[in-house]
Amino acid sequence: MTHAFFQPPAASRFALRNLRAPRCLVATDLPGNPAGELAAIDLLIDNGRIAAIEAAGAMPAELGPDLDASMVLPGMVDCHTHLDKGHIWPRQPNPTGDGAGASMATMRDRTARWNADDVRRRMEFGLCTAYAKGVVAISTHLDSLAPQASISFPVFREMRERWAGRIDLQVSSIAPLDIFLTDEGRQLADIVAESGGKLGCVTRSARFPGETMPPDLDEALVRVFTLAAERGLHLDLHVDESTDPNARALIRVARTAMAQDFTGRILCGHVTSLALQTDEFIEETIAACKDAGIDIVSLPTVNMYLQDRSQEARTPRWRGVTVLHEMKARGLRVAVAGDNCRDPFYAYGDHDMLDTFTQAVKILHLDHPLGDWIRAATETPAAIMGIERGVLKPGTPADLIVLKARDYSEMLARAQFDRTVLRAGRAIDTTLPDYRLLDDLMRA
Ligand SMILES: [Zn+2]
Secondary structure, X not given: OOOOOOOOOOOOEEEEEEEEEEHHHEOOOOOOOOOOOEEEEEXXXXXXXXXXXXXXXXXXXXXXXXXXXXXXXXXXXXXXXXXXXXXXXXXXXXXXXXXXXXXXXXHHHHHHHOOHHHHHHHHHHHHHHHHHHOEEEEEEEEEOOOOHHHHHHHHHHHHHHHOOOOOEEEEEEEOEHHHHHOHHHHHHHHHHHXXXXXXXXXXXXXXXXXXXXOOOHHHHHHHHHHHHHHHOOOEEEEEOOOOOOOOOHXXXXXXXXXXXXXXXXXXXXXXXXXXXXXXHHHHHHHHHHHHHOEEEEEOHHHHHHHOOOOOOOOOOOOOOOOOHHHHHHOOOOEEEOOEOOOEOOEOOOOOOHHHHHHHHHHHHOOOOOOOOHHHHHOHHHHHHHOOOOOOEOOOOEOOEEEOOOOOHHHHHHOOOOOOEEEEOOEEOOOOOOOHHHHHHHHOO
């Protein structure tokens, strides 16, 4: 059973008429269309692709249904996730709800239980959920401390092949920075290269566990950039995910990139502590990121969950998110993404980029006006991943999310459980996988 609220015509060529699309995502001129955040459009779909986009009313009624101002979005893009951690919460919760508790709980679960079958089945569950929600591309980190990389990367490669045509999958490693000062780091870079992945790490060192600015930071960063450059890899880093204002690694990443003349893409996630710096230091850091061509992804739901948490029944005093408005205003490419899902880093989540965007609007005040912020969950993360997705453009696949909601107010106020998801112009089954499928993996 699916909750989709309409079925498109069965013909291979048909129109969906009288839709509302975010204007910033419509890659076609619509002469005479009134200004505003949404454009009124008719979409012509032919053989699974968008064949034409015209102002609403332009296409003849016999071509297809009038959707009465329903919103249409392109398939959404999640550029920072952890599919390998997903859904372990029932067997391995995080008793403290903070980052340190999350790391410890995850390590315990990983060393005891992450064989290939366990990782595969939880990843599959996450992908089935994301697909049903209308997500078309995902980049996942994989916990990469030995021996896990040699278990998880082969599983990922198999999943990438099996899901090709449904979800474009990308991968990056994640490990403490200092392993790149050892031979294990070189071997990991080779596994990443063999897997067509991005090299990733956190800006923390296992040798200095409590330090948000470990003494080996600069030396290890140089090594990470060198290993990536030698193999032609892009970088995908977890940076300054902390409530500690001493965590100032982002500007060091930017300066290392400049000093090394690094030519790959660099995506930095989190950078929560930047929001706790002086305005001057924020400006200096953003300018350095701009010079180095660094892209930023904010993970608002997870940041709000983990940051500023106390064990003493103390109310959190800040939202835990980075300075995304300032970064976008200075011309950085900024995205929002889902990050963790039902694991010790985030007890909740459902692989739903539309929900992530909706929450991002509220957590980060992306509203009044919303402007083109929807790009941060669609076109921009696609550009950051180097793929053409997240836009409504003639010639691209008709991978669409059609909502009953007629405008942003209706879309952002109500959970969009009854969305219709079209892939190549056909409605897919949007029934979500049952948690019971994972019950046998959750036993003690
Ligand atoms: Zn993450």
